[in-house]
Amino acid sequence: MSEEKTTLRGFRIYSEFEDISGNKIRVQESSSVYGGIWIFNEGKVSTNLSVANAQTLIQSLKDAIKHQEKSKRIWRTEEP
Secondary structure: OOOOEEOOOOOEEEEEEEOOOOOEEEEEEOOOOOOOEEEEEOOOOOOOOOHHHHHHHHHHHHHHHHHHHHOOOOOOOOOO
């Protein structure tokens, strides 16, 4: 992603794109003190990704991990 986008609350948006069905997908920094990544799918529980969508998602997750490792956010390693 060339320009850094953030939510109104200041959390980083790693990418936004549309899937095959036209649903809006957003990969975003979590507000949790433990760190984490949200993947939002506007209006749906599941999504149908093209290969290009999947590549975008993979890169977004890599960017998110790199950013959170740099910012030293604590990752929860076990399910609550």
